[in-house]
Amino acid sequence: MFETAKISIGDKTEFYKELNDYLTGLLEGETDWLAGMANASSLLFLMLEDINWAGFYLLRGGGLVLGPFQGKPACVRIGMGKGVCGTAAETREIQVVEDVEQFPGHIACDAASRSEIVVPIIKDDNLIGVMDIDSPIRGRFTKEDAQGLETFVSILSDCLLWPDEFK
Numbered sequence: 001m002f003e004t005a006k007i008s009i010g011d012k013t014e015f016y017k018e019l020n021d022y023l024t025g026l027l028e029g030e031t032d033w034l035a036g037m038a039n040a041s042s043l044l045f046l047m048l049e050d051i052n053w054a055g056f057y058l059l060r061g062g063g064l065v066l067g068p069f070q071g072k073p074a075c076v077r078i079g080m081g082k083g084v085c086g087t088a089a090e091t092r093e094i095q096v097v098e099d100v101e102q103f104p105g106h107i108a109c110d111a112a113s114r115s116e117i118v119v120p121i122i123k124d125d126n127l128i129g130v131m132d133i134d135s136p137i138r139g140r141f142t143k144e145d146a147q148g149l150e151t152f153v154s155i156l157s158d159c160l161l162w163p164d165e166f167k
Helices: 012-027 033-047 083-091 143-159
Strands: 053-060 063-071 077-079 095-097 115-123 126-135
Touching (some): 012 033, 012 143, 033 126, 053 083, 063 126, 077 083, 083 095, 083 126, 095 143, 115 143
Antiparallel strands (some): 053 063, 115 126
């Protein structure tokens, strides 16, 4: 069975190196996209400090549909260009939002969320979906978080086999 230990977040570069090593270990020998995303959302929720939601939205039918996650129940569908997730999907750029109340069109699935980071998942130039992480702390996410989580998503994208519906 896979064991995790809380990683010190004092040095974010080292933290994300260890987190991404954990993810690589979790995915070793497993290519099923659903199982991989489920374990990845659990890993994020367990290891990241000061977050209240971690999970995925997948591109389906021209919009985003809720995928594996950890946290309170969430919005099921998000349109392209809508909220932070839809913006990240449409622009294919990481969105780091210090204060969600200042983000035009923010979709509040959990009223406790104050900051958010969303990383697009892209494989062979195809948008698969986005990874979304929320925090009840304003300004929780930094450039270092964006870099570490971009690598996290790259590991997922490279290791998992995506069904044709995502291609």
